[in-house]
Amino acid sequence: xxxxxxxxxxxxxxxxxxxxxxxxVFLAFWRSFFAFLLASPFIFLGMVRLHTxxxxxxxxxxxxxxxxxxxxxxxxxxxxxxxxxxxxxxxxTRPLFVTLLAVFLLREKVGVHxxxxxxxxxxxxxxxxxVPALLGSDGGTHFxxxxxxxxxxxLCFAFTIVLVKSLTGVHSPLALLIWANLLSxxxxxxxxxxxxxxxxxxxxxxxxxxxxxxxxxxxCFIKGMSVGDASFLSPMDYLRLPMGATADWFMIRALPxxxxxxxxxxxxxxxxxxxWREHLLNQKKPLExxxxx
Numbered sequence: 001x002x003x004x005x006x007x008x009x010x011x012x013x014x015x016x017x018x019x020x021x022x023x024x025v026f027l028a029f030w031r032s033f034f035a036f037l038l039a040s041p042f043i044f045l046g047m048v049r050l051h052t053x054x055x056x057x058x059x060x061x062x063x064x065x066x067x068x069x070x071x072x073x074x075x076x077x078x079x080x081x082x083x084x085x086x087x088x089x090x091x092x093t094r095p096l097f098v099t100l101l102a103v104f105l106l107r108e109k110v111g112v113h114x115x116x117x118x119x120x121x122x123x124x125x126x127x128x129x130x131v132p133a134l135l136g137s138d139g140g141t142h143f144x145x146x147x148x149x150x151x152x153x154x155l156c157f158a159f160t161i162v163l164v165k166s167l168t169g170v171h172s173p174l175a176l177l178i179w180a181n182l183l184s185x186x187x188x189x190x191x192x193x194x195x196x197x198x199x200x201x202x203x204x205x206x207x208x209x210x211x212x213x214x215x216x217x218x219x220c221f222i223k224g225m226s227v228g229d230a231s232f233l234s235p236m237d238y239l240r241l242p243m244g245a246t247a248d249w250f251m252i253r254a255l256p257x258x259x260x261x262x263x264x265x266x267x268x269x270x271x272x273x274x275x276w277r278e279h280l281l282n283q284k285k286p287l288e289x290x291x292x293x
Contacts, residue, residue: 001224002239007217009243012084013251014210016076022197024073027207029185029192032066034211035218036181039174048174054167058176061163062183068156070188071149080146085244085256089128089264090150092241095271096121097158105162113277117270124266125151132259164222173222177215 042048075082096118129147
């Protein structure tokens with residue numbers, strides 16, 4: 001999970017640099033396609049077996065994951081200018097969305113503890129976005145279009161997390177990675193054709209590097225979620241905030257403002273409480289991977 005966070009941060013930093021001249025949708029296609037090419041040799045080496053078990057879930061996960069990826073690139077697109085640390089802070093809402101989706105998709109019962117934690121987490125989002133806008137203060141994301149796309153990206157990835165946990169019972173982590181990037185390439189291609197570009201040789205190198213770090217981040221995340229305890233792994237995801245802040249400092253010499261840190265702190269505490277409660281409940285009643293679609 002730590003390596004995944006590092007790969008994800010480098011992946012986003014390169015994306016932010018590249019989208020200064022290249023449309024995010026064009027970049028999203030080539031990132032997915034290159035990621036598929038980088039992982040495909042494992043098929044021919046016999047290290048992974050692809051099959052179509054629960055193909056509906058694979059397609060749904062890739063379709064929604066593609067939307068989440070595109071939304072994320074648009075959020076950090078220089079047109080909207082959302083810094084990486086603020087994007088990462090808003091992405092911490094994923095566990096909150098996972099909790100809500102578990103109610104609707106998995107028919108899980110949510111008591112007062114998780115409900116209160118979810119409400120507190122979304123208050124943290126308001127602290128980062130709406131409060132500084134109302135006060136006319138610096139130090140927050142001011143609920144820009146970029147922050148809206150970041151939240152939509154987080155919602156999409158929350159859906160894919162629910163599906164990944166379900167699919168790891170029938171597909172290996174590497175198979176899930178290959179399926180995700182192959183299907184994403186097909187889904188994004190029509191939109192990419194509408195904004196096609198001719199990158200320079202140096203830009204192709206950056207795109208390939210971005211795809212490499214994306215593969216590393218994806219594989220490590222799926223592998224971690226498939227073999228580890230979510231209550232132990234989830235807090236490690238918060239290392240992406242200081243990682244993103246470090247990248248912002250090197251790229252634009254800026255650090256997150258006080259409202260971002262305060263809002264992120266509220267979200268972190270609320271999601272840590274949810275994972276701690278889930279850990280206690282799972283010790284009493286182990287859960288089997290749910291079957292969707």
